[in-house]
Amino acid sequence: MLRVTIHTDGACKGNPGDAGVGVVIKDETGTIIREIAEYIGKTTNNEAEYIALLVGLREAVLLEASEVLVKTDSELMARQLNGQYQVKSPKLINLYQEAVEVLRGFKKARILHVMREENSRADALANEGVKKKNKPKPPATAKEPKPATTPKLIEPKPREEAVIAETPKPVVKEQVAPTVSVITETPTFPTARLSSPAGSELILVNGDCIAGMRSLIDDGSIDVVVTSPPYNLGISYSEYDDTSSREEYLQWMDEWAIEVKRVLDAKGSFFLNVGSKPTDPYVPFDLLGVMRKHFALQNTIYWVKSIAILKSEVGDYPGIISDVVVGHYKPINSKRFVNDCAEFIFHFTHNNDVELDRKAIGVPYQDKTNIKRWGSGESAVHCRGNTWFIPYDTINSSEKDRPHPASFPIDLPRRCIRLHGKEKTGRVLDPFLGIGTSALACAELGIDFMGFEMAEDYFAISEDRVKTACKPIPTLDL
Numbered sequence: 001m002l003r004v005t006i007h008t009d010g011a012c013k014g015n016p017g018d019a020g021v022g023v024v025i026k027d028e029t030g031t032i033i034r035e036i037a038e039y040i041g042k043t044t045n046n047e048a049e050y051i052a053l054l055v056g057l058r059e060a061v062l063l064e065a066s067e068v069l070v071k072t073d074s075e076l077m078a079r080q081l082n083g084q085y086q087v088k089s090p091k092l093i094n095l096y097q098e099a100v101e102v103l104r105g106f107k108k109a110r111i112l113h114v115m116r117e118e119n120s121r122a123d124a125l126a127n128e129g130v131k132k133k134n135k136p137k138p139p140a141t142a143k144e145p146k147p148a149t150t151p152k153l154i155e156p157k158p159r160e161e162a163v164i165a166e167t168p169k170p171v172v173k174e175q176v177a178p179t180v181s182v183i184t185e186t187p188t189f190p191t192a193r194l195s196s197p198a199g200s201e202l203i204l205v206n207g208d209c210i211a212g213m214r215s216l217i218d219d220g221s222i223d224v225v226v227t228s229p230p231y232n233l234g235i236s237y238s239e240y241d242d243t244s245s246r247e248e249y250l251q252w253m254d255e256w257a258i259e260v261k262r263v264l265d266a267k268g269s270f271f272l273n274v275g276s277k278p279t280d281p282y283v284p285f286d287l288l289g290v291m292r293k294h295f296a297l298q299n300t301i302y303w304v305k306s307i308a309i310l311k312s313e314v315g316d317y318p319g320i321i322s323d324v325v326v327g328h329y330k331p332i333n334s335k336r337f338v339n340d341c342a343e344f345i346f347h348f349t350h351n352n353d354v355e356l357d358r359k360a361i362g363v364p365y366q367d368k369t370n371i372k373r374w375g376s377g378e379s380a381v382h383c384r385g386n387t388w389f390i391p392y393d394t395i396n397s398s399e400k401d402r403p404h405p406a407s408f409p410i411d412l413p414r415r416c417i418r419l420h421g422k423e424k425t426g427r428v429l430d431p432f433l434g435i436g437t438s439a440l441a442c443a444e445l446g447i448d449f450m451g452f453e454m455a456e457d458y459f460a461i462s463e464d465r466v467k468t469a470c471k472p473i474p475t476l477d478l
């Protein structure tokens, strides 16, 4: 199985004008295995980008690559192929359709928008291509593939898994050709609709969250997103493979973050729980790099899973009469690393301007005289701050009681929603539902909810858990 990274770029002298394409193909070790610079005649900039992509894909097919990661600095093309933008230009539709068709022939295909600097070699080759005008080669356009070298472009390999086809959205509005019909279908997902005891609607969806958000959730219709995605730490989920490269992982994070941004209300809150492990401490920070492109980081909350407060260190403090060592302590055997007892909950908003209900999850004043001093009137609580001690629920038999390797305690989503403000929260979303913990919090709070889970077994468990929570409490006839 050959995985390749293809850098593509198109260059034009004028728009339209004499155009060239540049392609660099690297193998899994990052070694360059092909470089192409071709003159392609007179085209527009966008056509040149697509033709560069097709030339790169043609080469990947000839190399018998099964997985391709395409890097392009054309944001338009990347977004069109990822289903975020529609293809309206009649000039691009054929090229787009052929690209989709070829991409579907790979086992896995991803399109990544990168900065121009990261694509500099392809850019240089594209400019070289423009200069080859005087010795032109036949253009490798979508409509005129070279029969001798592009047989598989016409007969793509059967599709096993293609990201493009997994994230369907009606992207082509004009001149829809039968070859792309698969990506114009609206996906259907197994869905459970439940009603909480307070009458709120809980919708659990078994399917990919990106495709699901695109087809099921309207712009700005979600008040709170609370979620914990896979952390890319090699956790053993039933279906999801948590071992992709960091680059692929972050690209995928970027894709679903774009959808979250779209569906989140202008005054909504997005709580993102993420942790790391001592041997791979960067995940939360790498993720922040992705999220800061789309959101403002309004608060950083530390989810403390276990803590030790020693009486000798606290001194004379009301209520602390002995050492307090509480929470879930996961022993590790290491001479280098201390135990990892906390995770992050990043609170993102669109513009850093969302008012919170801090007292809703407030903590009591220790010194009651402070109530007056801090001007909080009748209220006996103050803001909890950003260190949240939330232990895991105590369990007896891990297989039965913790059927998921990375679920969070119900108090986590509960607190996030209450901090945002229960009264102003109409609908909550969790794109990574797992076994339904955030749905349970919404059932309890009486708030509408939608969640996505790709794995059938976790989805079934979440449905069971939520159904149980939604059962009316039996009353006794006395």
Ligand SMILES: C[S@@+](CC[C@H](N)C(=O)[O-])C[C@H]1O[C@@H](n2cnc3c(N)ncnc32)[C@H](O)[C@@H]1O
Residues within 6 Å of the ligand: 207, 208, 209, 210, 227, 228, 229, 230, 231, 237, 238, 239, 240, 404, 406, 407, 408, 409, 431, 432, 433, 434, 435, 436, 437, 438, 452, 453, 454, 455, 458
């Ligand atoms: C960290 S877990 C979430 C656990 C959840 N917070 C709970 O308490 O049960 C991440 C979940 O995302 C699911 N997942 C991975 N990729 C997905 C996708 N593309 N769409 C929907 N769910 C996905 C995994 O199967 C896994 O159950």
